[in-house]
Amino acid sequence: xxTMTGGAVLQWPESLYxxxxxxxxxxxxxxxxxxxxxxxxLHKLIAEAMDxxxxxxxxxxxxxxxxxxxxxxxxxxxxxxxxxGRAPAVATGIKRALPHSxxxxxxxxxxxxxxxxxxxxxxxxxxxxxxxFFVNNAIYGMTGGQMAPTTLDGQRTTTSPRGRDTMDTGSxxxxxxxxxxxxxxxxIERVALTxxxxxxxxxxxxxxALKAQVEGKGFSLVEVLSPCPINWKMDxxxxxxxxxxxxxxxxxxxxxxxxxxxxxxxxxxxxQLALDKVAELFAAEPSVERTxxxxxxGVADRYREPQVKIAGFGGQGVLFLGSLLANVALRRNYHxxxxxxxxxxxxxxxxxxxxxISAEPVASPMVTEPSVLMALNAPSLERFEPTVTxxxxxxxxxxxxxxxxxxxxxxxxxxxxxxxxxxxxxxxxANLVLLGAYLAHTGMFSAAEVEATMDQVLKSHGMLELNxxxxxxxxxxxx
Amino acid sequence: MAVELxxxxxxxxxxxxxxxxxxxxxxxxxxxxxxxESAAALLPQLGGTFVQSECEVGAIQMVYGxxxxxxxxxxxxxxxxxxLKLEGVSYLVGSELPAVIIDIMRGxxxxxxxxxxxxxxxxxxxxxxxxxxxxxVLAPNSPQEMCDLxxxxxxxxxxxRNPVVVLSDGFTGQMMEAVEFPVPVTxxxxxxxxxxxxxxxxxxxxxxxxxxxxDLEEHVTALFEKYASIEAAEVRYEEVQTADAELVVVGYGxxxxxxxxxxxxxxxxxxxVGMLRPITLWPYPSQRLAELAETASGxxxxxxxxxxxxxxxxLAVNGRRPVAFHGxxxxxxxxxxxxxxxxxxxxxxxxRSA
Numbered sequence: 001x002x003t004m005t006g007g008a009v010l011q012w013p014e015s016l017y018x019x020x021x022x023x024x025x026x027x028x029x030x031x032x033x034x035x036x037x038x039x040x041x042l043h044k045l046i047a048e049a050m051d052x053x054x055x056x057x058x059x060x061x062x063x064x065x066x067x068x069x070x071x072x073x074x075x076x077x078x079x080x081x082x083x084x085g086r087a088p089a090v091a092t093g094i095k096r097a098l099p100h101s102x103x104x105x106x107x108x109x110x111x112x113x114x115x116x117x118x119x120x121x122x123x124x125x126x127x128x129x130x131x132x133f134f135v136n137n138a139i140y141g142m143t144g145g146q147m148a149p150t151t152l153d154g155q156r157t158t159t160s161p162r163g164r165d166t167m168d169t170g171s172x173x174x175x176x177x178x179x180x181x182x183x184x185x186x187x188i189e190r191v192a193l194t195x196x197x198x199x200x201x202x203x204x205x206x207x208x209a210l211k212a213q214v215e216g217k218g219f220s221l222v223e224v225l226s227p228c229p230i231n232w233k234m235d236x237x238x239x240x241x242x243x244x245x246x247x248x249x250x251x252x253x254x255x256x257x258x259x260x261x262x263x264x265x266x267x268x269x270x271x272q273l274a275l276d277k278v279a280e281l282f283a284a285e286p287s288v289e290r291t292x293x294x295x296x297x298g299v300a301d302r303y304r305e306p307q308v309k310i311a312g313f314g315g316q317g318v319l320f321l322g323s324l325l326a327n328v329a330l331r332r333n334y335h336x337x338x339x340x341x342x343x344x345x346x347x348x349x350x351x352x353x354x355x356x357i358s359a360e361p362v363a364s365p366m367v368t369e370p371s372v373l374m375a376l377n378a379p380s381l382e383r384f385e386p387t388v389t390x391x392x393x394x395x396x397x398x399x400x401x402x403x404x405x406x407x408x409x410x411x412x413x414x415x416x417x418x419x420x421x422x423x424x425x426x427x428x429x430a431n432l433v434l435l436g437a438y439l440a441h442t443g444m445f446s447a448a449e450v451e452a453t454m455d456q457v458l459k460s461h462g463m464l465e466l467n468x469x470x471x472x473x474x475x476x477x478x479x
Numbered sequence: 480m481a482v483e484l485x486x487x488x489x490x491x492x493x494x495x496x497x498x499x500x501x502x503x504x505x506x507x508x509x510x511x512x513x514x515x516e517s518a519a520a521l522l523p524q525l526g527g528t529f530v531q532s533e534c535e536v537g538a539i540q541m542v543y544g545x546x547x548x549x550x551x552x553x554x555x556x557x558x559x560x561x562x563l564k565l566e567g568v569s570y571l572v573g574s575e576l577p578a579v580i581i582d583i584m585r586g587x588x589x590x591x592x593x594x595x596x597x598x599x600x601x602x603x604x605x606x607x608x609x610x611x612x613x614x615x616v617l618a619p620n621s622p623q624e625m626c627d628l629x630x631x632x633x634x635x636x637x638x639x640r641n642p643v644v645v646l647s648d649g650f651t652g653q654m655m656e657a658v659e660f661p662v663p664v665t666x667x668x669x670x671x672x673x674x675x676x677x678x679x680x681x682x683x684x685x686x687x688x689x690x691x692x693x694d695l696e697e698h699v700t701a702l703f704e705k706y707a708s709i710e711a712a713e714v715r716y717e718e719v720q721t722a723d724a725e726l727v728v729v730g731y732g733x734x735x736x737x738x739x740x741x742x743x744x745x746x747x748x749x750x751x752v753g754m755l756r757p758i759t760l761w762p763y764p765s766q767r768l769a770e771l772a773e774t775a776s777g778x779x780x781x782x783x784x785x786x787x788x789x790x791x792x793x794l795a796v797n798g799r800r801p802v803a804f805h806g807x808x809x810x811x812x813x814x815x816x817x818x819x820x821x822x823x824x825x826x827x828x829x830x831r832s833a
Contacts, residue, residue: 079684082543086540363740
């Protein structure tokens with residue numbers, strides 16, 4: 001970009017700052033790039049395209065880590081500087097927040113093709129409608145000439161001092177070829193900054209890639225073979241010849257993907273508060289109308305303040321049974337907690353949950369010594385019977401549990417829950433039969449209260465009559 | 480009045496929605512995945528954004544992008560995923576970007592397990608990312624607080640332009656309790672500093688580089704002046720029966736619920752025990768603990784770790800009183816009985832005779 005400093009520039013792009021006011025320590029008329037570097041040329045091509053497309057004020061330029069880390073010194077637009085390799089992820093966040101923006105992710109080969117490989121691959125695969133300029137100079141510039149994923153076979157760098165051994169370090173990564181195998185990208189081209197002819201091709205590619213975004217077509221990427229004379233240890237003229245003689249054979253120029261003509265523009269809207277919709281969605285969630293006082297009136301002392309453990313096979317409606325019981329109690333203004341066993345404990349075919357009901361705020365939601373055990377299958381009874389507190393209640397599904405509880409210091413209620421549910425034509429309603437039996441035995445809540453609760457919390461009312469019958473049969477089973 | 484029985488993880492996401500968050504980037508991990516699932520279900524219906532990212536690192540950087548653009552944005556994960564996000568968190572701090580990060584802690588180190596734990600205190604409260612920084616850390620102990628503190632998190636993040644973490648655990652995320660949802664935020668204060676792709680904001684820069692040492696020192700000094708103002712204004716805690724307490728127990732999150740149950744039992748035995756529950760883990764209620772060290776004879780800290788927060792209690796008490804510790808870890812959770820015994824063991828001898 002040395003041409004910019006001499007006043008010999010024919011036309012200064014509006015999209016580049018005139019004076020680089022963010023550049024510290026003086027020299028604000030010139031860039032921080034080395035003589036013969038390709039970044040300045042590419043910056044100018046991008047800025048000219050921004051001017052021509054009249055997008056400067058809605059462009060967000062993302063500066064990566066690498067030599068172009070200070071891209072924000074130069075581009076007169078919104079600027080965001082980011083972590084190494086993450087520009088496509090950051091671009092995703094910006095573009096989805098600001099669909100009207102033009103987001104430029106400007107990245108070098110270490111940034112894009114090494115540390116940030118997953119981010120560029122997935123942004124491209126999602127078809128994020130952003131524009132990526134990928135500067136491939138086959139070396140790490142900013143950090144002083146280390147091997148890049150694009151370093152050529154045999155090329156000497158500070159970390160491949162005997163020349164890159166592709167048997168040891170892999171072959172140069174061809175990003176344009178790789179990404180063009182994906183469905184989503186709309187335009188991918190590789191160009192080179194060597195002579196005027198190639199720079200004119202690059203100029204057209206830059207414009208096309210930005211225009212693709214302006215038109216909402218999707219993800220576009222231009223890979224730019226770019227000279228790094230300092231780290232290649234060449235003069236600028238030699239470095240251009242080296243691109244032609246060595247880089248181009250390894251990274252052939254050309255259009256790798258162009259489906260611009262066949263892609264329809266995407267329309268995405270900026271996120272809105274949509275408060276009406278929020279109110280609607282929240283109102284649709286099941287809730288209960290609180291009624292009555294949590295007095296335990298009419299409930300025997302030993303059944304008050306229950307700590308309930310409910311257990312059975314997965315699919316027996318253990319968690320639902322617990323949440324229904326909790327909701328019945330909540331409707332009556334009791335304090336309740338419901339806590340499921342989760343993760344591996346909930347897999348492998350068993351499920352259990354804890355319900356605590358109290359007239360006072362509940363401290364611990366964990367039930368380690370239940371005063372009530374509702375067991376829907378044999379393993380559950382076996383596992384939790386020993387944990388029930390003396391004087392507690394065990395309600396169990398006697399259809400599936402042939403072995404009766406052995407504890408003599410607890411109340412035992414046997415209910416042929418599955419058999420009753422089968423009579424009703426729905427074996428899965430056994431849980432509600434068991435609930436009915438528990439409530440009838442303890443006098444905690446009436447069948448009508450369960451019904452009223454189900455009416456309020458069940459999203460689908462298709463099963464309501466069946467559920468009502470199951471609860472009623474449970475109530476009848478203990479009398 | 481209508482009331483809902485709501486899971487902690489759901490309450491949290493709905494709190495975020497009420498706070499005006501319409502943007503979620505995240506990666507699945509147990510036991511936080513339900514938050515992502517709720518976000519995937521809810522946010523697109525509101526015209527918002529949900530993206531399941533390629534990785535945790537990608538998720539936090541998408542958050543960085545959305546925050547740069549001025550969105551109220553969140554991500555949620557669980558301990559190993561939070562480890563991966565911490566690089567991005569450091570960048571968020573450096574660039575002074577508001578964001579809300581949810582950590583539903585699980586057992587570690589390594590893959591550990593998915594049971595509830597509190598082993599992330601060090602990495603979240605003390606740092607974990609590079610450089611000098613602080614995160615505001617909120618520790619809910621109920622589904623209601625999952626909602627309320629999620630809302631507060633967005634407000635504090637915007638007010639201080641700093642990431643806020645809601646640090647919770649599998650139990651608080653999975654449990655259901657009655658939740659009353661507050662009214663939604665109806666407008667979000669404008670962010671003049673954001674890059675909004677508009678003429679007014681085209682001169683804005685989001686950046687964490689300060690190349691010159693004097694510039695970076697000045698920047699970090701300004702951050703810590705901001706942190707001093709947060710410490711002065713935002714300490715939150717709950718106190719239970721501390722007025723006459725000989726022993727003060729300290730625990731956060733689900734542990735505070737278990738301690739509360741133990742407290743009721745030891746009070747019945749005549750032991751004068753109170754509890755201080757930090758709601759903000761940073762800024763920490765150090766000053767209040769120092770005051771309690773004047774009146775109480777001892778402290779007991781309980782955590783689902785080998786002892787992380789206990790260091791902050793010891794710093795606050797500063798050697799004036801004994802600080803005992805009871806920890807379970809690896810996904811194990813203490814029973815109330817066990818905590819009662821720990822309280823009895825820690826109860827000061829002079830308190831017994833009093």
